[in-house]
Amino acid sequence: MKTSSKILIGLAAVVVVLAITYRAVNTAPDQSLATSGQMLEIIADGGCVDCHSSEPHMPFYANWPIAKTLIAKDIEEGCRAFDIEPVIAALTDGTAPSEVDLAKIEKAVIDGTMPLVQYYLIHWGSSLTKVKRGIALEAVRQQRAEFYPNPLAAEAFVNETIRPIPDAVPHDPAKAALGKELYHDTRLSGDGTISCASCHDLSLGGVDNERYSDGIGGQLGGVNAPTSFNAVFNFVQFWDGRAADLAEQAAGPPLNPVEMGSKDFDEIAGRIAMDKEFTSRFLAVYPEGLSQATITDAIAEYEKTLITPNSPFDRYLKGEEGAMTAEQIEGYRIFKDYNCATCHAGVNMGGLSYELMGQRANYFEDRELTQKSGLTDGDNGRWAVTGVERDRYRFKTPSLRNVALTWPYYHDGSVETLEQAITMMSTYQVGRKMKDADVAKVKAFLDAQTGVLAAE
Numbered sequence: 001m002k003t004s005s006k007i008l009i010g011l012a013a014v015v016v017v018l019a020i021t022y023r024a025v026n027t028a029p030d031q032s033l034a035t036s037g038q039m040l041e042i043i044a045d046g047g048c049v050d051c052h053s054s055e056p057h058m059p060f061y062a063n064w065p066i067a068k069t070l071i072a073k074d075i076e077e078g079c080r081a082f083d084i085e086p087v088i089a090a091l092t093d094g095t096a097p098s099e100v101d102l103a104k105i106e107k108a109v110i111d112g113t114m115p116l117v118q119y120y121l122i123h124w125g126s127s128l129t130k131v132k133r134g135i136a137l138e139a140v141r142q143q144r145a146e147f148y149p150n151p152l153a154a155e156a157f158v159n160e161t162i163r164p165i166p167d168a169v170p171h172d173p174a175k176a177a178l179g180k181e182l183y184h185d186t187r188l189s190g191d192g193t194i195s196c197a198s199c200h201d202l203s204l205g206g207v208d209n210e211r212y213s214d215g216i217g218g219q220l221g222g223v224n225a226p227t228s229f230n231a232v233f234n235f236v237q238f239w240d241g242r243a244a245d246l247a248e249q250a251a252g253p254p255l256n257p258v259e260m261g262s263k264d265f266d267e268i269a270g271r272i273a274m275d276k277e278f279t280s281r282f283l284a285v286y287p288e289g290l291s292q293a294t295i296t297d298a299i300a301e302y303e304k305t306l307i308t309p310n311s312p313f314d315r316y317l318k319g320e321e322g323a324m325t326a327e328q329i330e331g332y333r334i335f336k337d338y339n340c341a342t343c344h345a346g347v348n349m350g351g352l353s354y355e356l357m358g359q360r361a362n363y364f365e366d367r368e369l370t371q372k373s374g375l376t377d378g379d380n381g382r383w384a385v386t387g388v389e390r391d392r393y394r395f396k397t398p399s400l401r402n403v404a405l406t407w408p409y410y411h412d413g414s415v416e417t418l419e420q421a422i423t424m425m426s427t428y429q430v431g432r433k434m435k436d437a438d439v440a441k442v443k444a445f446l447d448a449q450t451g452v453l454a455a456e
């Protein structure tokens with residue numbers, strides 16, 4: 001037998017062995033497990049925690065020449081983009097995973113972007129086969145159906161990452177009526193000039209359309225005022241998430257020396273108590289009297305009514321095909337293609353996770369170059385609360401509901417137009433340049449987010 005023939009036979013044998021080995025290490029998860037258990041096996045086999053973790057697992061070859069640089073880069077980017085450990089914990093415990101985490105996993109599976117080629121070429125068992133992809137997508141669908149049911153949507157949109165705003169959320173009408181008055185009451189401020197509505201004007205989309213809001217004595221705040229519309233759907237409040245709920249959020253600005261400047265809630269309660277008629281009505285609902293707990297509870301109950309259902313997009317999701325134009329529908333497709341519907345998921349199209357500002361490019365360096373704007377305390381984001389370095393420059397993702405009304409944009413209020421905000425997001429968060437024609441379509445889609453104030 002000729003040498004060349006022997007070589008070919010040898011190579012063929014190697015290929016066969018490799019194929020058999022590859023198939024053997026890429027078997028589907030145990031079918032006797034629940035879908036969530038199968039998903040856990042896929043995550044484990046895929047080596048997701050090697051990169052997508054706050055404490056990534058370094059492989060044995062991590063310090064080899066050449067590999068060291070590549071691995072360090074992949075791990076850094078993976079950790080910055082997504083921490084998968086909360087999903088693993090939720091699937092293990094049978095608790096609700098984050099809607100954003102489910103959306104990120106689903107999009108990566110659909111696009112085939114994970115695991116990275118350079119990873120599964122070395123870790124053969126990590127490859128996401130067709131069978132594994134099907135199991136993963138079914139697991140996401142089941143988790144979504146169990147923990148985030150979508151009864152308002154038409155059948156075709158039940159498994160969308162975004163859900164329609166309901167017509168109302170449970171609240172106490174009597175408390176909300178008092179909260180409405182307090183929301184507009186300047187007596188919450190130290191000099192009687194500022195109310196909640198001063199910075200969160202309901203006629204302006206729940207904002208003031210200023211880069212930084214005017215506080216007591218003409219002082220300026222350090223971040224852009226987020227909208228109060230649909231805030232009830234946020235998982236935390238404030239850009240840095242320092243308030244767990246609406247009541248805790250309502251307690252912050254009145255005592256902030258830059259914003260409303262009151263000394264404490266005893267002082268606020270004393271001023272309000274001088275209004276005998278209001279106090280009488282307040283005591284009928286809150287017999288325990290005026291206090292920080294009751295005042296903020298009333299405001300929180302009112303803010304539960306500040307929802308804006310039945311936008312054109314909501315009506316489209318509910319099955320009204322003509323609610324959006326062809327351009328807006330195409331804009332929604334592009335919006336999803338650019339991964340926007342992963343972080344901007346849920347009822348509020350955002351407000352469900354902390355995301356790094358500048359995931360794919362350095363936003364703050366570029367801002368310094370273009371605006372000569374150095375870093376501020378407001379730029380620290382979630383780090384200001386946790387002190388964890390990974391949280392620096394991470395912010396609660398803003399809602400995109402009524403976004404056409406809530407300019408200027410970003411936590412620093414530095415972007416005036418929606419078109420500019422879209423273009424920059426595609427660069428800094430996705431790492432892709434969006435064509436001007438596509439920007440216009442996405443902008444048209446976002447125009448379809450303007451809803452109707454339910455309280456009106």
